[in-house]
Amino acid sequence: MHPFFQHLGLRYPLIQAPMAGVQDFRLALSVAQAGGLGSLPCATLSAQALQENLQALRQSLGADSAINVNFFCHSEPAITAEAEQRWHKALAPLYEELGLDSQAIPGLQSGRQPFTAALADLIAPFKPQVVSFHFGLPPAALVEQIKSWGGQVIASATTVAEGEWLQAHGADAVIAQGLEAGGHRGHFLSRDTSLQMGTFALVPQLVQALRIPVIAAGGIASVETVRAAMALGAAGVQVGTAYLLSPEAQTSAVHRQALQSPAARHTALTRAFTGGAARGIVNRAIQALNTQDADIPAFPLASSAIAPLRSHAEAQGLGDFTPLWSGQNNQLLSSESAAVITEHLGQAALQ
Structure with missing residues (x-):
């Protein structure tokens, strides 16, 4: 050794x-x-x-x-009104899709x-x-x-x-x-x-x-x-x-379920959940937000505004907006x- x-x-x-x-x-x-x-x-x-x-x-x-x-x-990034507005605009359709108030999206926070x-x-x-x-x-x-x-x-x-x-x-x-x-x-x-x-x-x-x-x-x-x-x-x-x-x-239960499902074969890098590139199992959040990378704020400011989407979906047993972190070698x-x-x-x- x-x-x-x-x-x-x-x-x-x-x-x-x-x-x-x-x-x-x-x-x-x-x-x-x-x-x-x-x-x-x-x-x-x-x-x-x-x-x-x-x-x-x-x-x-x-x-x-x-x-x-x-x-x-x-390094802690600056929180600007412009960055917050861009992120809120990107998330608004997803809030509306879930029946949530798009006017109540939380502001940028460092978690x-x-x-x-x-x-x-x-x-x-x-x-x-x-x-x-x-x-x-x-x-x-x-x-x-x-x-x-x-x-x-x-x-x-x-x-x-x-x-x-x-x-x-x-x-x-x-x-x-x-x-x-x-x-x-x-x-x-x-x-x-x-x-x-x-x-x-x-x-x-x-x-x-x-x-x-x-x-x-x-x-x-x-x-x-x-x-x-x-x-x-x-x-x-x-x-x-x-x-x-x-x-x-x-x-979590939804994360364990995803890891044991056929969906686990498809992972991707995403900035959607925190603003920092990370690999997870592809879900609704990644599919919707990876195409809007320029609107995602710098790490680690993105998490707070995603949280209500995650909570709403998880309450229904869904991991659509949960960071389902996983490496590519996850089949065994x-x-x-x-x-x-x-x-x-x-x-x-x-x-």
């Missing part, structure tokens, strides 16, 4: 992908107890919720067990917080062994603060250029996020998704270009894909979609426990 994972005291070179909206500490705990690196998505948590989740993990695992806390590093000095101070007493980032890295002083307690800093790269940037700015390892990965793209040097490539093209190029460990992510949902990633030089794998049907995940998902999934995929990474 690669020294990066040995240093963390893990049984397997496997990271559970942090998945905001479909998990809390319970999924991370199950993965950690099975020998992988459990992850807690923190960008949507209040300070109180973050503390409570970290306390629950530490009480169950002890201070010496490795955990990963994940944050975003996006995700970037990593700050205050958040660094909040997590410092817990001394998490790994702090991971999406959309680049925080300022150098915050990276150094994490390293001062012995924390490892990792972040997502969707291109070789991003991997090289992360290495130059202090990352201890890079997550090679292939284009087939579910959820939000971790791109930060460019939003041009044509620059990005699949996992099994990206991994060997990053391995060749970097001195630090490369962790494969995107399409890693079976023993065969784990072995393939390791054969290409990955130090380990990051697994997300494979956990979505586990009982420890908080995946297991509903077994996260621990069983971790052991199954983790053992493949050691073979």
Whole structure:
């Protein structure tokens, strides 16, 4: 096993992908107890919720067990009347289609917080062994603060250029996020998704270009894909979609139903739900709004106005306006426990 994972005291070179909206500490705990690196998505948590989740993990695992806390590093965009008007105009026909008041569409709001000095101070007493980032890295002083307690800093790269940037700015390892990965793209040097490539093209190029460990992510949902990633030089794998049907995940009923339906075969990148490019199962929202990309506000401002559409549809058991995040490799998902999934995929990474 690669020294990066040995240093963390893990049984397997496997990271559970942090998945905001479909998990809390319970999924991370199950993965950690099975020998992988459990992850807690923190960008949507209040300070109180973050503390409570970290306390629950530490009480169950002890201070010496490795955990990963994940944050975003996006810049908060300006909220303008023009952007709000364009978004409201794009959504109005959908509100009317569902019989909702198009004059009552909520204004633009930021529902995700970037990593700050205050958040660094909040997590410092817990001394998490790994702090991971999406959309680049925080300022150098915050990276150094994490390293001062012995924390490892990792972040997502969707291109070789991003991997090289992360290495130059202090990352201890890079997550090679292939284009087939579910959820939000971790791109930060460019939003041009044509620059990005699949996992099994990206991994060997990053391995060749970097001195630090490369962790494969995107399409890693079976023993065969784990072995393939390791054969290409990955130090380990990051697994997300494979956990979505586990009982420890908080995946909603409509999301679980979609993942187990023929519709799951068709995923797409969309900015419709948050303003940031993310992969999910194609539904009514994606079909209607991907054609109006220019009207979608910058990440993360889009969510608030979509929320009433989502609530209305979900009340009828429909996922038409729900972000049904999923990677492309979603046809053989297991509903077994996260621990069983971790052991199954983790053992493949050691073979």
